[in-house]
Amino acid sequence: MEINNNQFPQWEVFIQTKSGSPFEHAGSVHAADKKMALQNARDTYTRRNEGRSLWVVPTDCIVATTRDEEEEFFDPSLDKTYRKPNFYKMPKGTNNL
Amino acid sequence: MTEDQKLIKFQQRIDADEKIEPKDWMPEGYHKTLFRQISQHAHSEIIGMQPEANWVLRAPSLRAKKILLAKIQDEAGHGLYLYSAAETLGLDRSEMIDMLHKGKAKYSSIFNYPVLTWADIGAVGWLVDGAAIVNQTMLAKCSYGPYARAMLRICKEEGFHQRQGYEIMAKMMNGTEAQKEMAQDAMNRWWEPSLMMFGPHDTDSPNSKDSMQWKIKVESNDRLRQRFIDRTVEQAHHIGLKVPDANLKYNKETLHWETSDINWEEFKNVVNGNGPCNHQRLSHHIKCHNEGQWVREAALAFEAKQMSNPATIK
Numbered sequence: 001m002e003i004n005n006n007q008f009p010q011w012e013v014f015i016q017t018k019s020g021s022p023f024e025h026a027g028s029v030h031a032a033d034k035k036m037a038l039q040n041a042r043d044t045y046t047r048r049n050e051g052r053s054l055w056v057v058p059t060d061c062i063v064a065t066t067r068d069e070e071e072e073f074f075d076p077s078l079d080k081t082y083r084k085p086n087f088y089k090m091p092k093g094t095n096n097l
Numbered sequence: 098m099t100e101d102q103k104l105i106k107f108q109q110r111i112d113a114d115e116k117i118e119p120k121d122w123m124p125e126g127y128h129k130t131l132f133r134q135i136s137q138h139a140h141s142e143i144i145g146m147q148p149e150a151n152w153v154l155r156a157p158s159l160r161a162k163k164i165l166l167a168k169i170q171d172e173a174g175h176g177l178y179l180y181s182a183a184e185t186l187g188l189d190r191s192e193m194i195d196m197l198h199k200g201k202a203k204y205s206s207i208f209n210y211p212v213l214t215w216a217d218i219g220a221v222g223w224l225v226d227g228a229a230i231v232n233q234t235m236l237a238k239c240s241y242g243p244y245a246r247a248m249l250r251i252c253k254e255e256g257f258h259q260r261q262g263y264e265i266m267a268k269m270m271n272g273t274e275a276q277k278e279m280a281q282d283a284m285n286r287w288w289e290p291s292l293m294m295f296g297p298h299d300t301d302s303p304n305s306k307d308s309m310q311w312k313i314k315v316e317s318n319d320r321l322r323q324r325f326i327d328r329t330v331e332q333a334h335h336i337g338l339k340v341p342d343a344n345l346k347y348n349k350e351t352l353h354w355e356t357s358d359i360n361w362e363e364f365k366n367v368v369n370g371n372g373p374c375n376h377q378r379l380s381h382h383i384k385c386h387n388e389g390q391w392v393r394e395a396a397l398a399f400e401a402k403q404m405s406n407p408a409t410i411k
Binding site: 006007008010026027028029030032033036043044045047048064065066067068 | 110117118120121122170171174177178181182184189190191194243246247250254393396397399400403
């Protein structure tokens with residue numbers, strides 16, 4: 001690609017909105033290096049104080065499942081109802097359990 | 098699975114209001130329509146900065162200047178959210194910009210009209226952003242996850258754009274005779290182009306049927322336009338602005354405002370590149386892009402230098 005068209009590598013942006021909350025995906029930015037990636041992410045996704053902390057990750061480092069393999073991939077988690085508390089029968093009158 | 102089976106399964110997902118995500122199988126037409134629409138939308142946000150930037154140095158007060166700068170920065174942000182959503186469909190941003198420069202991708206025709214006075218800045222915020230909000234609120238329910246999420250973010254931010262525009266108009270309508278005239282003149286010039294933003298009538302809109310079936314759009318052009326008209330006519334009257342349409346009348350049975358038909362010849366003419374500012378907008382974008390070349394080169398050289406000396410990386 002000609003250098004004039006180089007828009008820099010792509011980074012995925014994750015925002016933590018407040019202390020203790022999870023980092024959530026917001027979108028992506030282009031940047032030449034880590035520092036520029038963080039600054040561009042700040043300017044693009046947190047103009048209204050939406051974040052207190054940011055992660056940027058090179059887009060090609062993200063590995064994802066697809067809808068096509070969803071059933072097969074997640075299937076083992078469907079048949080283990082004994083992982084849930086209400087699988088178990090408690091004697092009548094039991095409290096705080 | 099055969100292609101036909103995939104198509105049936107895809108439509109079932111759409112009908113069940115599931116969102117489609119980037120790596121999922123999708124029909125070619127869905128991919129093509131979405132890419133065209135999202136990239137056009139992104140280009141519109143970016144080109145839309147030009148007429149406003151032209152007024153930063155002429156804003157009538159420091160307050161107005163700060164607001165205008167914040168709005169322009171938002172438009173840049175919105176363009177980037179949308180490029181980011183379009184890139185999930187597998188094309189690089191630089192390819193999209195190349196398509197724009199070669200005339201293979203369009204942007205909203207509304208930005209090919211000149212912003213002549215300060216009242217035009219008010220009219221753009223109130224009418225153009227107002228029309229965009231009606232459209233984008235619908236698009237936030239789009240079946241493609243990344244587009245819908247970008248729209249949600251944009252809708253949250255655009256409320257201020259529309260209100261600041263209406264505030265400018267209201268202030269001028271409360272001012273001197275000359276200010277009132279200026280506001281009315283802006284209204285006269287921006288009203289019809291704003292109605293055109295919703296695109297052709299449903300009956301003349303070739304892409305609408307597929308888009309509705311795939312829930313890329315969940316409401317039709319005419320329905321969205323009517324919603325905008327009903328809201329806007331009343332806002333205009335509220336501050337003493339006249340809607341520049343001799344046939345405007347309220348239908349007490351349908352509870353809708355009725356307007357003259359739109360000048361579709363002009364619409365086609367501007368879409369095809371013959372509006373007052375088409376050439377100016379595109380050539381300015383190309384010029385800025387080329388002038389930024391040394392910045393991109395310098396940033397990449399800096400990164401290469403940092404990588405060759407890992408001790409300096411922060």
